[in-house]
Amino acid sequence: MPLADHAASVPVVVDDAKCIAAKGCTVCVDVCPLDVLAIDLVRGSAYMKYDECWYCMPCEVDCPTGAVTVNIPYLLR
Amino acid sequence: MSTPKTETLEADVLVIGGGTGGPMAAIRAKQANPNLRVVLLEKANVKRSGAISMGMDGLNNAVIPGYATPEQYVKEITIANDGIVHQQALMAYANGSYDMIRYLDSLDVKFEKDGAGDYAVRKVHHMGTYVLPMPQGHHVKKVLYRQLRRLRIGVINRYMATRLLTTPDGRIGGAIGVNTRTSEFLVIRARTVIMACGAAGRLGLPASGYLFGTYENAANCGDGHAMAYHAGAELANLECYQINPLIKDYNGPSCAYVTGPFGGYTANNKGARFIECDYWSGQMMLEFWRELQSGNGPVFLNMTHLAPETVGEIETILHSNERPSRGRFHAGRGTDYRHRMVEMHISEIGFCAGHSASGVWVDERARTSVPGLYAAGDMASVPHNYMLGAFVNGAIAGEEAARFCAEVDLPEPDPDAIAAEQERVLAPTRRTDGLTPHEVEYKTRRLVNDYLAPPKITAKMRIAQERFAEIRDDLNALVARDPHELMRALEVQSILDCADMAAAASLYRTESRWGFYHYRIDHPETDNDDWFCHTMLFKDSDGAMRHRKRAIDPYVVPVDATEMTAYQNLRIVPAEAAE
Numbered sequence: 001m002p003l004a005d006h007a008a009s010v011p012v013v014v015d016d017a018k019c020i021a022a023k024g025c026t027v028c029v030d031v032c033p034l035d036v037l038a039i040d041l042v043r044g045s046a047y048m049k050y051d052e053c054w055y056c057m058p059c060e061v062d063c064p065t066g067a068v069t070v071n072i073p074y075l076l077r
Numbered sequence: 078m079s080t081p082k083t084e085t086l087e088a089d090v091l092v093i094g095g096g097t098g099g100p101m102a103a104i105r106a107k108q109a110n111p112n113l114r115v116v117l118l119e120k121a122n123v124k125r126s127g128a129i130s131m132g133m134d135g136l137n138n139a140v141i142p143g144y145a146t147p148e149q150y151v152k153e154i155t156i157a158n159d160g161i162v163h164q165q166a167l168m169a170y171a172n173g174s175y176d177m178i179r180y181l182d183s184l185d186v187k188f189e190k191d192g193a194g195d196y197a198v199r200k201v202h203h204m205g206t207y208v209l210p211m212p213q214g215h216h217v218k219k220v221l222y223r224q225l226r227r228l229r230i231g232v233i234n235r236y237m238a239t240r241l242l243t244t245p246d247g248r249i250g251g252a253i254g255v256n257t258r259t260s261e262f263l264v265i266r267a268r269t270v271i272m273a274c275g276a277a278g279r280l281g282l283p284a285s286g287y288l289f290g291t292y293e294n295a296a297n298c299g300d301g302h303a304m305a306y307h308a309g310a311e312l313a314n315l316e317c318y319q320i321n322p323l324i325k326d327y328n329g330p331s332c333a334y335v336t337g338p339f340g341g342y343t344a345n346n347k348g349a350r351f352i353e354c355d356y357w358s359g360q361m362m363l364e365f366w367r368e369l370q371s372g373n374g375p376v377f378l379n380m381t382h383l384a385p386e387t388v389g390e391i392e393t394i395l396h397s398n399e400r401p402s403r404g405r406f407h408a409g410r411g412t413d414y415r416h417r418m419v420e421m422h423i424s425e426i427g428f429c430a431g432h433s434a435s436g437v438w439v440d441e442r443a444r445t446s447v448p449g450l451y452a453a454g455d456m457a458s459v460p461h462n463y464m465l466g467a468f469v470n471g472a473i474a475g476e477e478a479a480r481f482c483a484e485v486d487l488p489e490p491d492p493d494a495i496a497a498e499q500e501r502v503l504a505p506t507r508r509t510d511g512l513t514p515h516e517v518e519y520k521t522r523r524l525v526n527d528y529l530a531p532p533k534i535t536a537k538m539r540i541a542q543e544r545f546a547e548i549r550d551d552l553n554a555l556v557a558r559d560p561h562e563l564m565r566a567l568e569v570q571s572i573l574d575c576a577d578m579a580a581a582a583s584l585y586r587t588e589s590r591w592g593f594y595h596y597r598i599d600h601p602e603t604d605n606d607d608w609f610c611h612t613m614l615f616k617d618s619d620g621a622m623r624h625r626k627r628a629i630d631p632y633v634v635p636v637d638a639t640e641m642t643a644y645q646n647l648r649i650v651p652a653e654a655a656e
Contacts, residue, residue, distance in 0.1 A: 001510060001511060001512065001554075002510050003510060003511075003513065003556065030122055030124070031122055031124055031125040032121070032122075032125075033121040033122075033125060033126050033127070033130055033294055033295075033296045034121070034289065034295055034296055035121060035235070035257055035258070035561060035564070049561075050561060052288070052289045052295070052565075053289055054289050054290075054291070054294060054295045054296075055290075055402040056125075056130050056131055056294070056400070056402070057131060057401050057402055058124075058125040058130060058131065061131070061401075062125070070402060070405075071405070072327070072402060072405060072406050072409060073285075073287050073289075073290065075285045075286055075287040075290065076285045076287055076290050076326045076327055076328070076406070077326075077406075077409055077410075
């Protein structure tokens, strides 16, 4: 069967003004147990690429600049 | 067809899974023999992987001199599991418990101590005293990571093991893994393999419908159970599901083990207690379920009666450890422990020896039924393991594997088996249309809820088997558009294997046992004449799923018949009814 792309709201929010991915930081991407974060090379910041979050918070706690916020996924809120 | 990029590595001890038991197994194997090549393979990143990604708020099964003896602990866990335990393994754990606590303490893991510097142990279990709070337990993973680095253990992150390799004579030979970001292969030839892959935590579908809104770290999807099964290892008592009382919708612990010693308790919608003990057992879950059915639901965790300072202390522990986002969840709904009870619910099913009893069979030396293959933690069959059990049994596995290495050669891998596995793994990447991993997973897990969740009904479980067989055909249409989706496509195959195992194991045991965990409507009584035994599930040489009974080894700690029923009387009888 052909595939469709679904849009989904994602719980992890990254503040571009604080994110230092452009300087080579990948801490949040490295620590995510579900590997759902990625670096947007054009914007130079991290973002949540896959809506597969365990809302566990290492990305937020380990971020050196406080750029990451983990929200509770909408379906659970 | 392109040949996948493949690297080959050799190890004496290969540990699969870098959460809790895995790192400890690697540490102990290396300490036992520093010359061994110890490799730790992890699907995520060892820094933050597994069930204790964000630390742990306490030890739930500490056997500490002055508070409990190993004999008392073995007896309590035997009773809590209706007698179906391998006591020798419980005793090995209990005997190692205190030494492990002191070892962790020496590594700077923080435990609660009283004014005199003694461990401040609390009572949560029905009979004994085994809970040691860890208000500053958020740094456990950092402590483990430091040791791995210090001992120069080879850590390989972001590789997902997909199958174990075995020799023609049935011994372990290593494993094959795939990179979750590049889909490159890694073949690890190994003298011994220790599996510590966690629970099968993505088996049932959470009530929220969110696939990753699980109790377990959602990375723990049953890969270990599936790999052990395909390698010919036996799995024990899988019909003894894990089902937990959790915060409704959030699906994490509320947590009665932390709040109980402060005076918190489980209550019905009238604010009344209905169970004598909040320690998780099948019998406790049965009363929980009955309360939900009775019209007295929902069930809550009540802390509204506690002093504000006490609640503040509880918040500090619960909102900084294990599942810290629960504080954020409560804030979003305006739930303040001081004024409103926390609504709880019954979780979806899973396999997890951490809180329940089922998993890959291991003896008191962490040996599976495959020579050279060990298992520890949530995926191995030692009941009510919790975090400390993963550490202790991981340590046992590490020491045993180190010893076994000296006796065996490095096996030669079978190139045909590797090629076949690479084809199985890559199949979803060869398609451009078909079914996505998400939808196949959703459907499988939704059917698990519909047909396998207790109360278990024979006719429903047979329908489940028909649906699962159809989904097995659908696997031939799975599509993965990138390495990440390929990881999910492989995971859903493990999830389906676990769903099949859950159905088959539940149908095999024609009685009811472990309270709600194996409550069969068609066989409502416990039948000790026919079923006072372990049930073993395994893959036969013809590839079919088979079962056998395994007799319970003679107890090392005798249990009186009168004591054996202690966990079957958890419901509080109202005063007027008792008269």
